[in-house]
Amino acid sequence: MEVRTRMAPSPTGEYHVGHIRTLMYNYAFARQNKGKFILRIEDTDRERYVPGAVERIQDVIKMMGFEWDEGPGAGGPYSPYTQSERLDLYKKHALELVEKGHAYYCFCTEERLEKLREEQKASGTAFSKYDRLCLKLTREEIEEKLKAGVPHVIRMKVPDNEDISFDDLILGKITINTQSIDDQVLIKTDGFPTYHMAVVVDDHLMKISHIMRGTDWVPSTPKHVLLYRFFGWELPKFVHLPNLKEVEGTRKLSKRYGSVSVIEFLTEGYLPRALNNFLMFLGWNPGTEKEVYSMEEFIKDFSIEHIQKTDLVAFDRQKLLWLNGLYIRNLPSAELWDELKSWAKRFDVFLYGKDTEEKIVFAALDLVKDRMKLLSEYNSLVHYFFETPEIEKEELFSFVSDETRGKEILEGFKNIFSEAGDWEVQKLDTVAHEFIAVKEYKPKEAFMTLRIALTGETATPQILDILGILGKEAVLKRLDSALKI
Numbered sequence: 417m418e419v420r421t422r423m424a425p426s427p428t429g430e431y432h433v434g435h436i437r438t439l440m441y442n443y444a445f446a447r448q449n450k451g452k453f454i455l456r457i458e459d460t461d462r463e464r465y466v467p468g469a470v471e472r473i474q475d476v477i478k479m480m481g482f483e484w485d486e487g488p489g490a491g492g493p494y495s496p497y498t499q500s501e502r503l504d505l506y507k508k509h510a511l512e513l514v515e516k517g518h519a520y521y522c523f524c525t526e527e528r529l530e531k532l533r534e535e536q537k538a539s540g541t542a543f544s545k546y547d548r549l550c551l552k553l554t555r556e557e558i559e560e561k562l563k564a565g566v567p568h569v570i571r572m573k574v575p576d577n578e579d580i581s582f583d584d585l586i587l588g589k590i591t592i593n594t595q596s597i598d599d600q601v602l603i604k605t606d607g608f609p610t611y612h613m614a615v616v617v618d619d620h621l622m623k624i625s626h627i628m629r630g631t632d633w634v635p636s637t638p639k640h641v642l643l644y645r646f647f648g649w650e651l652p653k654f655v656h657l658p659n660l661k662e663v664e665g666t667r668k669l670s671k672r673y674g675s676v677s678v679i680e681f682l683t684e685g686y687l688p689r690a691l692n693n694f695l696m697f698l699g700w701n702p703g704t705e706k707e708v709y710s711m712e713e714f715i716k717d718f719s720i721e722h723i724q725k726t727d728l729v730a731f732d733r734q735k736l737l738w739l740n741g742l743y744i745r746n747l748p749s750a751e752l753w754d755e756l757k758s759w760a761k762r763f764d765v766f767l768y769g770k771d772t773e774e775k776i777v778f779a780a781l782d783l784v785k786d787r788m789k790l791l792s793e794y795n796s797l798v799h800y801f802f803e804t805p806e807i808e809k810e811e812l813f814s815f816v817s818d819e820t821r822g823k824e825i826l827e828g829f830k831n832i833f834s835e836a837g838d839w840e841v842q843k844l845d846t847v848a849h850e851f852i853a854v855k856e857y858k859p860k861e862a863f864m865t866l867r868i869a870l871t872g873e874t875a876t877p878q879i880l881d882i883l884g885i886l887g888k889e890a891v892l893k894r895l896d897s898a899l900k901i
């Protein structure tokens with residue numbers, strides 16, 4: 417059997433990081449088994465449809481480095497892969513179930529259903545369910561109503577009090593009694609199918625072998641299992657993956673704690689490969705100490721057996737930040753610069769150094785990348801390499817007893833640096849230390865004052881290294897302007 421997995425996003429908003437985790441597992445499993453990975457757009461909920469979301473979801477999936485073998489844009493043997501373009505198919509299948517007696521027309525109005533729900537609630541019924549009033553209609557009555565164009569839905573006829581079971585490759589055998597299952601609407605009044613109808617028809621017609629999705633879909637699966645049975649189709653394999661939660665408690669990921677959608681993380685300056693690496697471990701674990709994984713390695717090592725058997729896994733934002741910093745640190749500066757440039761272009765961000773010689777940018781990156789956890793931190797870490805800093809007097813002399821002493825120090829540095837023959841960090845370092853020793857300055861007061869004068873910052877890499885990159889002319893000019901403050 418060919419392995420065929422799918423990701424089936426609904427265009428109801430921005431693509432969530434949890435979706436990328438699920439997508440990655442589906443993708444890796446298909447790649448590992450030389451199968452196919454399919455993208456299907458589930459756009460049947462017209463009320464929650466967000467214009468533009470279909471395109472944005474596809475863009476984000478590509479930005480994260482994934483491509484699909486079949487789906488929008490790629491085509492494939494089971495086109496179209498967008499559900500709103502497959503309405504006739506769902507209708508045809510729903511009518512087949514009506515014919516077989518597994519589904520029925522329902523003409524009840526929303527008002528009646530609302531009233532029914534209220535009555536059931538008031539009488540303390542555990543599950544509010546449709547009372548099957550329309551099941552009593554005769555063939556003639558149904559024909560008449562259809563002819564008169566009375567708005568209607570098609571409902572699935574769920575068998576009474578029956579245990580429905582299915583095997584989940586992670587969770588094992590799951591059984592749910594039909595007492596807790598309503599006669600699910602399959603086709604809505606607008607002629608669109610519900611998720612349950614469309615997902616089953618499409619997963620079957622598109623020959624999906626493994627369905628991997630979040631555990632929140634477990635309660636829906638018995639309905640799907642029943643539909644497979646009604647149609648006489650073979651069940652695919654079900655794999656329900658843990659959902660993501662914030663570290664504390666059982667809360668879903670929430671904006672209150674940080675980004676939620678993939679595009680937000682990318683805007684902040686997370687590298688796709690670092691985000692992917694982090695997401696891989698949310699539900700799967702190789703069972704070794706290895707933490708840094710490329711996509712190729714993940715495709716090789718991923719296995720369904722190593723997926724955690726749990727509802728929720730914690731999304732540790734601190735760990736993600738740490739991992740992103742690790743990736744940034746480990747990138748050669750030339751590659752990091754490429755990443756920064758494409759990030760800035762994509763999100764329309766200004767970048768210091770984009771009109772400067774690359775040699776200088778790489779040298780600056782070599783010095784600061786250890787401190788960079790997000791691409792968005794770049795500008796604030798390197799600004800002083802590319803522009804004269806603005807400095808307040810109070811700040812400039814905050815490490816010396818008074819202004820006179822501070823100026824004396826800066827004057828002294830200016831003199832020794834202007835006499836320097838070769839502008840070489842090692843040599844500058846030696847003369848700077850000699851100067852401090854002779855004058856009996858404390859290294860901290862001298863170097864901090866020099867640091868602030870040249871960079872406007874109190875926390876930077878080694879100041880002598882910065883001097884090396886700035887060059888003699890800029891250093892002397894900045895010392896001059898500092899002295900004039």
Ligand code: GLU
Pocket residue numbers: 424425426458611615628629633
């Ligand atoms: N369209 C559903 C969603 O947005 C897909 C669920 C499934 O994978 O079956 O999550």
